[in-house]
Amino acid sequence: MPDAPSPRTKVRRLPERGSYDRALIDSILDEALICHLGFVHEGTPVVIPTIHARLEDTLYFHGSPASRMLRNMRSGDEVCVNVTLLDGLVIARAAFHNSMNYRSVVIFGRPRMVDDPDEKWSALEVITNHVVAGRWAESRPMTDKEMRGTLVAALPISEASAKVRTGGPKDDMEDYQLPIWAGVVPLAMTPGQPLEDADLRVEVAVPEYVAEYRRPGTGA
Amino acid sequence: MPDAPSPRTKVRRLPERGSYDRALIDSILDEALICHLGFVHEGTPVVIPTIHARLEDTLYFHGSPASRMLRNMRSGDEVCVNVTLLDGLVIARAAFHNSMNYRSVVIFGRPRMVDDPDEKWSALEVITNHVVAGRWAESRPMTDKEMRGTLVAALPISEASAKVRTGGPKDDMEDYQLPIWAGVVPLAMTPGQPLEDADLRVEVAVPEYVAEYRRPGTGA
Numbered sequence: 001m002p003d004a005p006s007p008r009t010k011v012r013r014l015p016e017r018g019s020y021d022r023a024l025i026d027s028i029l030d031e032a033l034i035c036h037l038g039f040v041h042e043g044t045p046v047v048i049p050t051i052h053a054r055l056e057d058t059l060y061f062h063g064s065p066a067s068r069m070l071r072n073m074r075s076g077d078e079v080c081v082n083v084t085l086l087d088g089l090v091i092a093r094a095a096f097h098n099s100m101n102y103r104s105v106v107i108f109g110r111p112r113m114v115d116d117p118d119e120k121w122s123a124l125e126v127i128t129n130h131v132v133a134g135r136w137a138e139s140r141p142m143t144d145k146e147m148r149g150t151l152v153a154a155l156p157i158s159e160a161s162a163k164v165r166t167g168g169p170k171d172d173m174e175d176y177q178l179p180i181w182a183g184v185v186p187l188a189m190t191p192g193q194p195l196e197d198a199d200l201r202v203e204v205a206v207p208e209y210v211a212e213y214r215r216p217g218t219g220a
Numbered sequence: 221m222p223d224a225p226s227p228r229t230k231v232r233r234l235p236e237r238g239s240y241d242r243a244l245i246d247s248i249l250d251e252a253l254i255c256h257l258g259f260v261h262e263g264t265p266v267v268i269p270t271i272h273a274r275l276e277d278t279l280y281f282h283g284s285p286a287s288r289m290l291r292n293m294r295s296g297d298e299v300c301v302n303v304t305l306l307d308g309l310v311i312a313r314a315a316f317h318n319s320m321n322y323r324s325v326v327i328f329g330r331p332r333m334v335d336d337p338d339e340k341w342s343a344l345e346v347i348t349n350h351v352v353a354g355r356w357a358e359s360r361p362m363t364d365k366e367m368r369g370t371l372v373a374a375l376p377i378s379e380a381s382a383k384v385r386t387g388g389p390k391d392d393m394e395d396y397q398l399p400i401w402a403g404v405v406p407l408a409m410t411p412g413q414p415l416e417d418a419d420l421r422v423e424v425a426v427p428e429y430v431a432e433y434r435r436p437g438t439g440a
Contacts, residue, residue: 008264013287033309033407034320036256036302038267044228045265047258047302049324067233082256082267086409089253091430095348095359096366100253104269128315132405139315140395146316168417175360181424182417185352185433187253189306192406197388204401210311213405 008108009161019162028105028162029054029083031217033131033189037061038080039072046072052081053123053130059107059155060114060123073111073153081107081155086187092169093180099165101184107160114152123152133216134209188218228328229381239382248325248382249274249303251437253351253409257281258300259292266292272301273343273350279327279375280334280343293331293373301327301375306407312389313400319385321404327380334372343372353436354429408438 002020004010011018019025029035035052038045048069053060059081063070073079088101114120121142128136142150169182191213194206222240224230231238239245249255255272258265268289273280279301283290293299308321334340341362348356362370389402411433414426 013284033306034304036258036267036269036304038256038258038265038300040260040263040265043260044298044328045258045260045300047256047267047300047326049256049302049304049322051320064233078264080258080265080267082269084254084256084269086253088415089351089411089433091352091355093360094362094366095344095356096362096370098348098351098355098359100271100351102269106267108264124315128318131309131318131320132311135311135318136315138400139318140313140398140400142314142316146314150316168415168419176419176421178360179422179424180358180360181427181430182420183426183430184415184417185430186412186415187409188412189407190410191309192408195388195404195406197402197404199388199396200402201396202399204399206403207401210401210403210405213309 004161006159009106009159011161011163017163017165019164021162025105025157025160025162026054027217028085028103029059031215032083032085035081035083037069039069039077041068041072051127051131052083053127054157055122055126057157059157060127061153062124062127062150065149065151070151070153074113076110076112078108078110079155088187089185090169091182091185093171093175093178093182097169097171099169101165104163105160107155107157109155109159111153111155114154120147120152123154124150132209138207189215224381226379229326229379231381231383237383237385239384241382245325245377245380245382246274247437248305248323249279251435252303252305255301255303257289259289259297261288261292271347271351272303273347274377275342275346277377279377280347281373282344282347282370285369285371290371290373294333296330296332298328298330299375308407309405310389311402311405313391313395313398313402317389317391319389321385324383325380327375327377329375329379331373331375334374340367340372343374344370352429352433358427409435
């Protein structure tokens with residue numbers, strides 16, 4: 001198993017849940033729709049939910065030039081990205097042993113702004129397709145004005161770690177005799193029936209990538 | 221409508237999505253299972269997913285005395301808490317206008333450690349019941365040793381704001397003629413069938429609060 005890429009990515013609390021395996025890290029990044037990005041603004045921590053997308057060893061972000069998050073990323077200061085997938089509620093006999101099943105990734109690093117037009121275009125393509133696979137090719141393409149009105153930042157996936165909990169509750173030996181139910185309630189982010197835009201003026205069938213919407217790596 | 225409680229909680233990007241209404245803020249805090257807590261550790265931002273629970277005007281957190289997050293909260297430094305519920309993917313005709321429907325809360329403040337035993341007990345009760353309503357009363361109660369082995373921190377819900385997007389895509393006028401499907405894919409965190417602990421030695425029926433598990437304020 002690979003080692004922690006840096007002291008601060010080393011999983012110290014419950015280290016048996018930690019992993020530095022890139023395939024696992026990538027699968028979590030690819031399945032999660034959004035991340036939470038932390039930065040320091042005038043000495044204060046700020047946490048913003050935002051869309052991310054991975055292209056090989058890089059995580060991309062986008063936003064408006066007016067966004068404080070993007071303006072802060074332009075400074076090259078450090079950020080911390082956390083991506084968390086909740087997989088279940090772990091209900092133990094003892095309140096103390098309740099837990100959650102989850103898959104989580106943390107990445108530290110200094111983002112760079114993407115100015116090269118080709119890389120920027122590719123980043124916006126992977127961000128669009130991260131949310132709805134196959135959508136980029138079917139969308140009305142980005143115009144030059146829209147490209148100028150969008151900032152893109154890139155973060156290397158180098159200082160990254162994963163933390164995963166699976167399985168049932170772990171109670172104290174003597175508590176297994178208690179007449180208290182214990183187990184797991186599985187959780188998943190599930191898509192509902194697509195709602196057609198009320199202003200759809202042209203008759204268009206729901207595309208398969210919408211009707212059969214799934215997150216990568218999941219049945220749901 | 222109430223005004224922003226501080227300059228830094230004022231929603232500046234897309235201010236029409238911002239709200240400072242406590243009932244809305246509370247409903248988002250209560251529905252979300254976890255939050256993302258940001259703090260500054262040795263000059264670097266750190267973002268940690270953690271369980272929160274609200275009791276009136278206070279948000280509570282808990283963890284091990286070995287947790288870096290709790291140790292940092294003990295310092296009384298500022299934290300930023302973000303809670304985000306994803307409600308749908310907004311698929312526009314133009315890639316540029318894709319969006320998401322969400323309900324999000326941000327809270328800034330300085331946490332305090334909860335040392336008073338009664339407040340600590342109440343906090344652990346609301347944290348347990350935040351995840352599974354009604355579970356605290358049916359659990360094997362916390363022991364003194366477990367209480368000592370758990371730190372609890374409190375954050376006032378005073379410097380808080382919500383940001384909400386609802387509805388369908390907003391495309392450019394001329395794009396409504398394009399033969400491109402547009403609409404919303406609703407998203408929800410949905411519970412699956414409870415999985416009984418394989419080590420359940422006593423015959424106990426699945427409690428109703430597990431079999432009929434729902435997040436507050438949702439049908440799912």
